[in-house]
Amino acid sequence: MTDTAPAIELRGISKAFGPVQANKDISLAVQPGTIHGIIGENGAGKSTLMSILYGFYKADAGEVFIRGKKTEIPDSQAAIAAGIGMVFQHFKLVPNFTVLENVILGVEEGGLLKPSLAKARRALTDLAREYELNVDPDAVVETLSVGHQQRVEILKALYRQADILILDEPTGVLTPAEADHLFRILAGLKREGKTIVLITHKLREIMEITDTVSVMRQGEMTATVPTSETSPEHLAELMVGRKVLLRVDKTPARPAQTVLEIEKLRVTDQHGVERLKGIDLAVRAGEIVGIAGVAGNGQSELLEVLGGTREATGRVRINGEEMALTGRHADGRTRRGQGIAHVPEDRQRAGLVMPFAAWENAVFGYHRDPAYNRGVLMDNEAIRRDADNKIDRFDIRPANCRLSARSFSGGNQQKIVLAREIDRNPDLLLVGQPTRGVDIGAIEFIHQEIVRLRDAGKAILLVSVELDEIFSLADRIVVMFDGRVMGERDPAQTDERELGLLMAGIEGEPDKPEWQAIDEQWERVEAEEEAARHG
Amino acid sequence: MDRMPAWADAVLVPLISLLLAAILSALVILAIGESPVEAFRLMVEGALMRSAGWGYTLYYATNFIFTGLAVAVAFHARLFNIGGEGQAMLGALGVALVCLYIPWPHWSLALLAASASAALFGALWALIPAYLQATRGSHIVITTIMFNFIAAALLNYLLVNVMKPAGMMEPATATFPQAVHLPTFQDMFSTAATPLFRGSPANVTFFVALLACLFVWALIWRTRLGYEIRAQGHSETAARYAGIRPVRIVVIAMLISGALAGLMGINSTMGEAERLILNSTEGAGFIGIAVALMGRNHPLGVLLAAILFGFLYQGGAELALWTNIPRELIVVIQALVILFTGALDNMVRMPLERAFLAARRRRTRRAEPAE
Numbered sequence: 001m002t003d004t005a006p007a008i009e010l011r012g013i014s015k016a017f018g019p020v021q022a023n024k025d026i027s028l029a030v031q032p033g034t035i036h037g038i039i040g041e042n043g044a045g046k047s048t049l050m051s052i053l054y055g056f057y058k059a060d061a062g063e064v065f066i067r068g069k070k071t072e073i074p075d076s077q078a079a080i081a082a083g084i085g086m087v088f089q090h091f092k093l094v095p096n097f098t099v100l101e102n103v104i105l106g107v108e109e110g111g112l113l114k115p116s117l118a119k120a121r122r123a124l125t126d127l128a129r130e131y132e133l134n135v136d137p138d139a140v141v142e143t144l145s146v147g148h149q150q151r152v153e154i155l156k157a158l159y160r161q162a163d164i165l166i167l168d169e170p171t172g173v174l175t176p177a178e179a180d181h182l183f184r185i186l187a188g189l190k191r192e193g194k195t196i197v198l199i200t201h202k203l204r205e206i207m208e209i210t211d212t213v214s215v216m217r218q219g220e221m222t223a224t225v226p227t228s229e230t231s232p233e234h235l236a237e238l239m240v241g242r243k244v245l246l247r248v249d250k251t252p253a254r255p256a257q258t259v260l261e262i263e264k265l266r267v268t269d270q271h272g273v274e275r276l277k278g279i280d281l282a283v284r285a286g287e288i289v290g291i292a293g294v295a296g297n298g299q300s301e302l303l304e305v306l307g308g309t310r311e312a313t314g315r316v317r318i319n320g321e322e323m324a325l326t327g328r329h330a331d332g333r334t335r336r337g338q339g340i341a342h343v344p345e346d347r348q349r350a351g352l353v354m355p356f357a358a359w360e361n362a363v364f365g366y367h368r369d370p371a372y373n374r375g376v377l378m379d380n381e382a383i384r385r386d387a388d389n390k391i392d393r394f395d396i397r398p399a400n401c402r403l404s405a406r407s408f409s410g411g412n413q414q415k416i417v418l419a420r421e422i423d424r425n426p427d428l429l430l431v432g433q434p435t436r437g438v439d440i441g442a443i444e445f446i447h448q449e450i451v452r453l454r455d456a457g458k459a460i461l462l463v464s465v466e467l468d469e470i471f472s473l474a475d476r477i478v479v480m481f482d483g484r485v486m487g488e489r490d491p492a493q494t495d496e497r498e499l500g501l502l503m504a505g506i507e508g509e510p511d512k513p514e515w516q517a518i519d520e521q522w523e524r525v526e527a528e529e530e531a532a533r534h535g
Numbered sequence: 536m537d538r539m540p541a542w543a544d545a546v547l548v549p550l551i552s553l554l555l556a557a558i559l560s561a562l563v564i565l566a567i568g569e570s571p572v573e574a575f576r577l578m579v580e581g582a583l584m585r586s587a588g589w590g591y592t593l594y595y596a597t598n599f600i601f602t603g604l605a606v607a608v609a610f611h612a613r614l615f616n617i618g619g620e621g622q623a624m625l626g627a628l629g630v631a632l633v634c635l636y637i638p639w640p641h642w643s644l645a646l647l648a649a650s651a652s653a654a655l656f657g658a659l660w661a662l663i664p665a666y667l668q669a670t671r672g673s674h675i676v677i678t679t680i681m682f683n684f685i686a687a688a689l690l691n692y693l694l695v696n697v698m699k700p701a702g703m704m705e706p707a708t709a710t711f712p713q714a715v716h717l718p719t720f721q722d723m724f725s726t727a728a729t730p731l732f733r734g735s736p737a738n739v740t741f742f743v744a745l746l747a748c749l750f751v752w753a754l755i756w757r758t759r760l761g762y763e764i765r766a767q768g769h770s771e772t773a774a775r776y777a778g779i780r781p782v783r784i785v786v787i788a789m790l791i792s793g794a795l796a797g798l799m800g801i802n803s804t805m806g807e808a809e810r811l812i813l814n815s816t817e818g819a820g821f822i823g824i825a826v827a828l829m830g831r832n833h834p835l836g837v838l839l840a841a842i843l844f845g846f847l848y849q850g851g852a853e854l855a856l857w858t859n860i861p862r863e864l865i866v867v868i869q870a871l872v873i874l875f876t877g878a879l880d881n882m883v884r885m886p887l888e889r890a891f892l893a894a895r896r897r898r899t900r901r902a903e904p905a906e
């Protein structure tokens with residue numbers, strides 16, 4: 001034990017939202033100058049706890065001590081005054097302001113901006129030198145890469161004299177290399193005596209960088225252990241409350257005939273930026289092709305084109321039949337008729353109609369099927385029977401098809417979508433981020449269902465930003481970067497490092513530091529996009 | 536089910552809003568030196584205690600049902616149709632053309648034809664804003680408002696220059712032939728011994744309005760089209776994903792909405808005035824927005840809200856007749872009701888939600904005492 005007081009100490013924190021107890025009597029001590037990980041499934045109460053610490057919510061009960069002093073934090077101003085800085089999962093930046101302007105926003109001194117900007121510029125130069133936090137102070141935020149934007153968030157917190165930094169799922173949008181760079185920054189901050197709280201659901205990150213880890217499950221703090229004394233399996237077990245299979249059991253794929261053939265597929269978005277720059281890809285029956293890549297490199301557009309919500313040029317054949325890429329027949333209805341089922345990346349906005357009941361969602365997209373209709377009227381009884389079957393088979397909880405989609409947890413929402421799409425016995429299943437925001441217990445189930453469909457001889461195209469997921473599901477890995485296919489790898493003969501470089505658009509320049517190569521790559525891409533926008 | 540029970544949402548929120556509007560109205564009446572109790576008694580007596588009062592209340596209600604349903608249907612597709620006024624005016628024009636220029640043997644045939652014509656004219660008037668919204672992204676609120684003005688100007692022109700019989704001083708058409716006279720409640724329910732609804736304008740159109748409620752309910756919650764409309768209304772991204780064409784849904788929903796607004800024309804023009812006059816809609820198109828808001832876009836809610844607004848209209852007329860409360864103040868009272876039930880909905884809802892949450896928490900705490 002150190003004799004200094006903990007940087008943060010929580011005693012008996014409780015918080016309820018209606019009938020949901022988000023935090024139950026939570027106590028936690030974070031030692032100064034350490035990196036403390038908080039891990040737990042979605043909905044375990046991690047974010048609620050941090051929001052209480054940052055003054056967004058008021059705890060129903062409990063006390064907060066900062067550096068041994070009891071502190072009331074009614075709002076974020078008080079949190080900043082107490083030296084707490086927060087980097088949110090979704091950045092709170094003004095996109096059309098420069099980095100400097102964003103940094104001083106809210107802490108301008110006096111009526112004129114110039115002195116504040118000059119002061120911030122000096123401070124930023126110092127910070128950049130100290131912590132590898134280099135960002136161009138005059139760059140407009142929206143032109144920066146996600147990794148850089150995150151650095152701006154960290155700079156904002158440091159500029160406000162934060163010595164306790166909370167990061168909420170910071171690596172969700174980063175490439176592995178960018179994440180490594182972030183971790184180097186965090187390590188540097190720790191050396192300077194700052195305290196860091198890292199909220200994540202990724203076991204790897206916890207193992208890699210934290211000193212101590214606390215596990216949350218269903219609103220309770222189930223354990224706090226030194227990271228060196230634990231293992232990923234043990235943490236997963238603590239998170240879920242039972243033993244979890246972290247890898248899927250699957251036999252080698254036996255690919256058969258080609259189901260999907262894509263040639264020179266190009267997509268230009270509404271701003272005139274080319275999102276897909278000539279994709280060639282084939283998926284055969286009985287195999288899972290996993291598309292790896294950092295979010296925003298064209299994977300979403302690829303799924304949208306194949307699912308029928310985006311127009312494109314090029315050629316796509318499904319079971320040898322030409323697919324319409326523009327016009328009336330480039331829609332979800334036609335695609336479904338061609339045997340394509342689609343589990344979209346964003347289930348809350350696309351895959352489900354959130355206010356609709358589960359039974360209404362269970363036929364969404366297939367609602368024109370004669371089995372669900374009697375003349376112009378829908379056969380609601382038949383649809384509800386059908387939904388009950390799906391709930392049964394996919395173990396969807398609560399098992400009540402009359403509840404609205406939003407009353408289900410992320411995992412169960414995903415099961416509703418998956419049940420609907422798999423149930424149609426498609427020739428090709430498109431799956432985007434199948435386990436995003438899904439708890440570990442449900443991940444296991446969802447992965448098994450996808451493999452089961454593959455074993456039934458179906459073609460599966462999987463898009464995921466989680467490399468772990470790609471590794472455990474895919475029979476072939478295709479890496480996309482900047483609207484192009486960077487390469488294809490056999491999962492048995494590659495590793496995260498190699499994929500990470502491909503994901504950053506680099507085909508091997510081992511002498512250059514990774515982050516530097518990535519920065520250069522980004523600059524090139526940005527310049528291209530800029531040119532496309534103006535050209 | 537998330538925050539408070541459905542009954543509280545559907546009944547308690549509008550009731551409390553109404554109560555607040557009533558209290559504020561009472562203060563206004565007090566301020567000009569009249570008795571709010573007396574005023575309220577007059578309104579109830581004039582609108583609800585006599586059958587003739589009901590005849591007026593239900594007449595107004597009929598108008599508001601049509602325009603309220605029009606707003607509700609569009610709203611299920613997340614379209615704010617402010618153009619009910621113009622669509623109803625065009626509907627009335629459709630009615631007048633059918634009644635004036637075709638000789639009808641019986642009112643029932645005329646009613647069928649006039650309904651079809653009113654719906655068609657209303658729908659066509661909604662078509663252009665709908666098409667512009669669907670394919671060009673022109674905001675439907677703006678275009679429908681503008682179309683209200685165009686409709687008013689068009690009717691003004693037609694009545695003054697084209698349809699007015701020679702020698703008449705008023706911008707109105709000739710009176711419709713006797714054969715197309717719609718049976719009023721007086722015609723239908725009075726006997727020689729017990730005269731009912733004497734002189735009041737409520738007519739058989741009220742039953743058409745009830746049918747329209749039933750139609751809208753079935754459309755929205757029982758048909759495939761309604762399912763697609765609601766899906767599109769909740770999330771266009773989801774609708775596209777499901778292969779629902781947004782352009783088609785926007786156009787169809789607005790056509791149905793316009794047709795419903797247009798149907799109001801049979802009540803005001805064929806049922807009451809029996810000729811086409813300027814401003815036959817009297818703002819009912821706008822009241823429809825408040826009615827749909829208060830009725831939660833559900834046909835039953837729209838029906839009840841329409842009757843409430845019918846009562847306010849008729850009660851207000853009685854007040855103007857029997858007290859010194861000026862006509863303008865009655866408009867103020869009506870506006871207060873619209874303000875509280877429509878615009879300030881969340882002002883009541885949020886505290887109520889919190890109260891329900893607190894109550895539930897107390898209950899659960901009592902149910903499972905601390906261990």
